[in-house]
Amino acid sequence: MxxxxxxxxxxxxxxxxxxxxxxxxxxxxxxxxxxxxxxxxxxxxxxxxxxxxxxxxxxxxxxxxxxxxxxxxxxxxxxxxxxxxxxxxxxxxxxxxxxxxxxxxxxxxxxxxxxxxxDIRRLFPPDSEVRYPGIGMVTVVEDGLRLVIDVYDGSPAEKAGLLVGDEILTVDGRPYQEIGSFEGKVGRSVYIRLRRERGAEPISIKVQVERLRPLPMFERAIDESVTLSERDGYRIGYVRMWTLSTRNGLDIVADALANGALKDADGLVVDLRGRWGGGPADAAELFVGDTPSFRLIPRRGEATLANFRWRKPVIALIDKGTRSGLELFAYTLRQNAVPLVGQRTAGALLAGRAYVLPDDSLLEIAVSDAVIEKDLRLEGVGIEPDISVVSPLAYAAGNDPQREAAVTEMARMLASSKNGRVGAPLNPAFTR
Structure with a gap:
C-alpha cells in the first residue's frame, strides 16, 4: 500500500x-x-x-x-x-x-x-458504455489562443499529425467545439485548420472522427506511448500514465517492462503528466515495492506474470497535469529517491464523487480529505520537481523539453553507475 x-x-x-x-x-x-x-x-x-x-x-x-x-x-x-x-x-x-x-x-x-x-444506462443507451465523437485531442485557451495541450497516443489526432502547441483555428470552416465539431461525423473525416508557428500561414489537416470510449482509449494511449530509444549508448524506455483510473493500465505497463518493448531498457522515464488521477494508492509499488517479481507456471500452457517489480533506474515527469492519484504516485517515487523532472504538480489530492443533476450535467464534489502519513496534505500545495524545466505551450510543434531533460538525466545516471559512481539523490532530503 x-x-x-x-x-x-x-x-x-x-x-x-x-x-x-x-x-x-x-x-x-x-x-x-x-x-x-x-x-x-x-x-x-x-x-x-x-x-x-x-x-x-x-x-x-x-x-x-x-x-x-x-x-x-x-x-x-x-x-x-x-x-x-x-x-x-x-x-x-x-x-x-x-x-x-x-x-x-x-x-x-x-x-x-x-x-x-x-443513471448511466439512460445517459448512454443502449449498453451503458460511455462514448463521444472525437479525435483524441484536448485543447486549452491561453492568452486568447485555442492551443492543443494533449494528443492521446494512438488516437486519430496523433495519426493525422496534430501536435501539442498547435493553434486550432477552425474545424470544417467553423469555430472549434469540443463535442459539437465532431457530432454526426463518426466514420468521416474533418478538416482542421491550424497554425503551427507564430505568424505563419495556417495549414489544414484531415482527421478521421471516431466514437471514443474514454477508459479503453486511455488504455490504448498508455500502451501506444511505450517507446525505447538510445541515448549515449544506453537504452532508455518511456511510458506515459495518462490516468490510473483504467482497469488494466498498470498491467499494460508491467507487461511492457517484463515481456514487451521495455524489457531490455537500461532505465525508464515514467511520465505522470496525466489527465486524471484515481486508481489504487499503491500504484507506485510497480517501481519501488519490495515484493519480488514472480510468475505462475501451469503444467500446460504458458507462464503468467503474477507480480512484477522494476528494479532498474527510473525518473518521473511531473507538471500541473499530475493530480490526485498520480500526485500520490509522484510523492511515493520521491520518497524513494526517484528524481522528478518538470514543473510543480497540481496540488489536487482529495477524494471526489460524481452526481447527476436534473439537466443531466455532472457535479463532482470533494467528499473526503486526503492526509499522507501524519499531517501532510498535498491539496493546494503540490510537489516541486528536483529538476525544474519549463515547457512553453504555444507553437511548441510537439517539442517536449521536459521529456528531453528526463532522458538526458537518465543517461547521466546510467553513465555514473557504469563508472562506479552512484549518483546522489538530487534532493538530499529524500533517500532510499
Whole structure:
C-alpha cells in the first residue's frame, strides 16, 4: 500500500454517504432546479463543513433581490455562471460541474460510472458504455489562443499529425467545439485548420472522427506511448500514465517492462503528466515495492506474470497535469529517491464523487480529505520537481523539453553507475 492512504480514498469513484450539514428545508433556494440541487448536494456531501458558511453566503447573494437574481426563469447561461461562482468559493480540487458539450463530462462519466450507475444506462443507451465523437485531442485557451495541450497516443489526432502547441483555428470552416465539431461525423473525416508557428500561414489537416470510449482509449494511449530509444549508448524506455483510473493500465505497463518493448531498457522515464488521477494508492509499488517479481507456471500452457517489480533506474515527469492519484504516485517515487523532472504538480489530492443533476450535467464534489502519513496534505500545495524545466505551450510543434531533460538525466545516471559512481539523490532530503 502507499503511505497512509487506502485504495478507497484515492479512487475517483470513491463513494461516501455524508450526513447533511443542515436540514434541506433550511437551505437557501432559488426555485431553479439545477442550482438548488447543487446547493443541496454540496451541503450534504462536501468534506469540509467549515467552508459551508462561506458557500451558502455566496448562494444567498445569487438568489436575493438584486440585479440578476437566480430564479426558475433565469437563462441557462446565467445559471451556469452562478453555479460556477458559488462552487469556486469552496477553493478546492475535485469540485466542479461538467456539461455534455465537454470532453471532461464524458471522461469523468466513465471514471465515475459506479457512482452514477443509476443513471448511466439512460445517459448512454443502449449498453451503458460511455462514448463521444472525437479525435483524441484536448485543447486549452491561453492568452486568447485555442492551443492543443494533449494528443492521446494512438488516437486519430496523433495519426493525422496534430501536435501539442498547435493553434486550432477552425474545424470544417467553423469555430472549434469540443463535442459539437465532431457530432454526426463518426466514420468521416474533418478538416482542421491550424497554425503551427507564430505568424505563419495556417495549414489544414484531415482527421478521421471516431466514437471514443474514454477508459479503453486511455488504455490504448498508455500502451501506444511505450517507446525505447538510445541515448549515449544506453537504452532508455518511456511510458506515459495518462490516468490510473483504467482497469488494466498498470498491467499494460508491467507487461511492457517484463515481456514487451521495455524489457531490455537500461532505465525508464515514467511520465505522470496525466489527465486524471484515481486508481489504487499503491500504484507506485510497480517501481519501488519490495515484493519480488514472480510468475505462475501451469503444467500446460504458458507462464503468467503474477507480480512484477522494476528494479532498474527510473525518473518521473511531473507538471500541473499530475493530480490526485498520480500526485500520490509522484510523492511515493520521491520518497524513494526517484528524481522528478518538470514543473510543480497540481496540488489536487482529495477524494471526489460524481452526481447527476436534473439537466443531466455532472457535479463532482470533494467528499473526503486526503492526509499522507501524519499531517501532510498535498491539496493546494503540490510537489516541486528536483529538476525544474519549463515547457512553453504555444507553437511548441510537439517539442517536449521536459521529456528531453528526463532522458538526458537518465543517461547521466546510467553513465555514473557504469563508472562506479552512484549518483546522489538530487534532493538530499529524500533517500532510499
Amino acid at each position: 502507499g503511505p497512509g492512504l487506502s485504495v478507497a480514498v484515492l479512487s475517483l469513484s470513491f463513494f461516501l454517504s455524508a450526513s447533511a450539514a443542515s436540514s434541506a428545508d433550511d437551505l437557501p433556494r432559488s426555485g431553479q432546479p439545477v442550482f438548488d440541487r447543487v446547493v443541496e448536494l454540496v451541503n450534504a456531501n462536501f468534506y469540509d463543513g467549515k467552508a459551508l458558511d462561506r458557500f451558502n453566503a455566496a448562494v444567498r447573494t445569487k438568489i436575493e433581490p438584486g440585479k440578476t437574481p437566480i430564479s426558475a426563469t433565469s437563462p441557462v447561461g446565467e445559471v451556469d455562471d452562478a453555479i460556477a461562482s458559488v462552487l469556486a468559493t469552496l477553493r478546492v480540487s475535485h469540485t466542479g460541474r461538467y456539461k455534455p458539450d465537454t470532453i471532461d463530462y464524458f471522461e469523468l462519466s466513465d471514471i465515475f460510472r459506479f457512482a452514477i450507475r443509476d
